[in-house]
Structure formats: structure tokens, C-alpha cells
Amino acid sequence: xxxxxxxDHIGLVRFDRPxxxxxxxxxxxxxxxxIVANPGTDVRVLVLHGAGRSFSxxxxxxxxxxxxxxxxxxxYIAEVLAVFAAIEHAPQTTITAVHGxxxxxxxxxxxxxDICVADATAQFGLPEGRVGLVPGIAAVRAHRKMGGGWMRxxxxxxxxxDASTAFAAGLVTTVTPQGEHVEExxxxxxxxxxxxxxxxxxxxxxxxxxxxxxxxxxxxLIPRLMDTADHAEGxxxxxxxxxxNFTGR
Numbered sequence: 039x040x041x042x043x044x045x046d047h048i049g050l051v052r053f054d055r056p057x058x059x060x061x062x063x064x065x066x067x068x069x070x071x072x073i074v075a076n077p078g079t080d081v082r083v084l085v086l087h088g089a090g091r092s093f094s095x096x097x098x099x100x101x102x103x104x105x106x107x108x109x110x111x112x113x114y115i116a117e118v119l120a121v122f123a124a125i126e127h128a129p130q131t132t133i134t135a136v137h138g139x140x141x142x143x144x145x146x147x148x149x150x151x152d153i154c155v156a157d158a159t160a161q162f163g164l165p166e167g168r169v170g171l172v173p174g175i176a177a178v179r180a181h182r183k184m185g186g187g188w189m190r191x192x193x194x195x196x197x198x199x200d201a202s203t204a205f206a207a208g209l210v211t212t213v214t215p216q217g218e219h220v221e222e223x224x225x226x227x228x229x230x231x232x233x234x235x236x237x238x239x240x241x242x243x244x245x246x247x248x249x250x251x252x253x254x255x256x257x258x259l260i261p262r263l264m265d266t267a268d269h270a271e272g273x274x275x276x277x278x279x280x281x282x283n284f285t286g287r
Contacts (some may be wrong), residue, residue, distance in 0.1 A: 039064040041089075042073055047082040048224065049130070049230040050072065056090025062143045063098035064117070071121045074128055080286070082235060083127065083227040086147060087135040087220050093160070096142020103286050115174070118143070122175050126150040127246070131230040135223035136160045137216070141198070148174040148209060149183060152242075153226060156210045157199040157219035163198030182248070187254045234268040235286040 041052040051073060053060035058068075077084060088094055097118070105111045125132055125147070132151040134140075140148055140156075141163045148154040150163065156162075164173040173193060180189045188207040192199070204210040212223045230238075240259045244251050263269055267287040275282035 039063065040069045040073065044078045046228065047080055048083045049077045049226045050224075051083045051086045052085060053086070053088040053094055056088075058095075058098070059092045059139065060090065060094040060144070061098040062089040062094055062096060062118075064101045064114070065230065066098075067118060067121045067275055071124060074121070074124045074192075077130065081130060082231045082233070082238070083131045083133065084125075085133045085135060085220075085223050085227050086151065087223065088137070088144075090138075092138030092144070093134070093136040093140045094144030095139050096144050096146075096166075119175060122146060122150050122179075126179065127242075129235075129242070130275065131233070132286060133223045133227055134231070135219040136162075136201075136210075136218050139163075139198075142166055142173060143175070145192075146173060146179075149176055149180050152247070153223075153230075154183075154204075154210045155212045155214065155219050155223045156204060157214045158201055158216045160193070160201040160204070160210075160213075160219075161198045162201075162204045163196065163207060164192045165196040165198075167194070168196045232281070234263075234272060234282070234284045236266055236268055237263055 039055050041054050043050050051070070053066065055061060055066065083285060105114055133155065134148045134151040134155045136148060136156040137159050137160050142165060145162045145164055164176050166173045177193060184207050199207065201210060201213045205213050212222055240263060244255060244259065247255060269282045271284060272282045
């Protein structure tokens with residue numbers, strides 16, 4: 039259900055269920071989890087996008103209808119949330135390239151990714167409340183990108199917002215003309231791939247701390263980076279006016 043290719047340290051993931059508007063079935067999420075866990079040698083950036091008319095309309099109701107007992111439901115939700123957590127904590131930079139609908143879990147993928155690019159057709163929404171559910175991932179993670187007012191708007195109305203509004207809310211970092219979202223995401227991915235792997239990991243570690251991060255955390259991390267081969271290579275490349283050849287050491 040996914041198409042995956044790697045080039046120049048970038049892994050490109052395409053959701054390939056256009057007939058289902060890329061609904062996040064259990065099978066699709068299992069494939070996605072496998073890629074996130076093992077994206078390939080020296081993949082530094084993961085870019086996610088969707089085939090067809092939409093990025094993703096969220097969870098697959100066919101999977102949910104098959105859950106007949108409390109234990110099965112809990113197992114299913116734990117599996118789903120584990121995939122989103124893996125994307126959030128991936129050592130790679132993660133970029134979502136959104137067009138059309140990004141609803142429910144599709145919107146939550148944009149929330150847990152590091153960067154979200156959207157084209158002018160994109161619509162973001164969390165309509166779970168309209169079927170008696172709560173968007174649990176968004177409720178606990180939307181604050182990473184959006185202010186409290188917009189979080190409550192999406193969570194408590196079920197209404198969707200367009201790309202420009204999502205940009206104003208902080209969910210989207212770049213809005214492109216229709217159909218140019220993947221190209222822009224790949225441009226950003228190439229820039230992200232130039233960041234030294236250990237520096238990227240350190241940045242994501244500090245960002246994950248959120249408001250609990252302290253100056254002391256940077257005092258702990260930065261001297262360790264200064265002692266790496268990649269730091270020495272970065273300084274040499276800067277002096278020699280060339281691109282660095284980072285190895286992650």
C-alpha cells in the first residue's frame with residue numbers, strides 16, 4: 039500500500055490507496071512502521087505524500103468495524119499510536135507533503151512530522167468527534183505546532199481549515215500552488231539532508247523536551263557535538279568552500 043524509494047539520503051514514501059483516499063488501514067500502517075524502523079542506510083530525511091486526490095482521510099473504518107471486544111480495540115489503538123510516535127521520534131527529519139484532504143489521522147501525521155508543506159488544495163481537519171471518538175494523537179501533540187485556540191477549534195468543532203489558515207495556525211510551514219507540494223518538500227528535504235546526523239538528532243532531542251528544556255541541556259549536548267568528526271568536517275568544508283561529507287561520527 040506504499041511506494042518507497044531512496045535517493046541522495048532522502049526516503050520518499052507515497053501512500054498508494056487512491057481509491058480509498060489513502061485511508062490509514064492497519065496494513066498500510068504496518069508497512070509505514072517497517073519503513074520508519076528501517077528506512078535504509080544513511081537515510082536522513084523521510085518525505086510522506088499521497089497518491090490521487092488526497093493526502094489521507096485518516097483511519098480506515100473497515101478496520102474499526104472488525105473490532106468486537108475491548109482488548110482488541112485497545113490493541114488496535116496502541117498499534118496505531120505507536121506508528122505515530124515512531125514518526126515523531128524518528129532520528130530522520132520528517133516532512134509531510136499534503137494536498138487535498140488531510141483528515142483525522144492524515145492531519146495527525148502533519149502534526150507529528152517535523153515539517154509540513156501543503157499545496158493550495160489542502161484541507162486539514164479532526165472530525166473524529168462526529169463519529170463519537172476523540173483525535174487522541176492531536177489532543178496530546180498538537181501543541182508542538184499550534185496554539186491552544188486553534189487546537190480547540192479543530193478538536194471541538196470538527197471543522198476543517200484550508201492551507202492558508204493552517205499556515206497561520208502554525209501547522210503548515212510552506213504553502214505552494216496546486217500540485218507543487220512534493221517538489222517543495224523535496225527541496226526542503228535536500229536542505230535538511232545537509233545537516234550533520236548527530237546535530238539533527240541533538241536538535242530533535244532538545245525540541246522534544248519542549249518547555250521543560252533548560253540551558254543546561256544545551257551545555258550537555260553541544261560540547262559532545264564539538265568533539266565529533268562531523269564537526270571537524272563541517273569546519274573544514276566551510277573553510278574550503280565545499281559541501282561537507284558527513285558520516286554520522
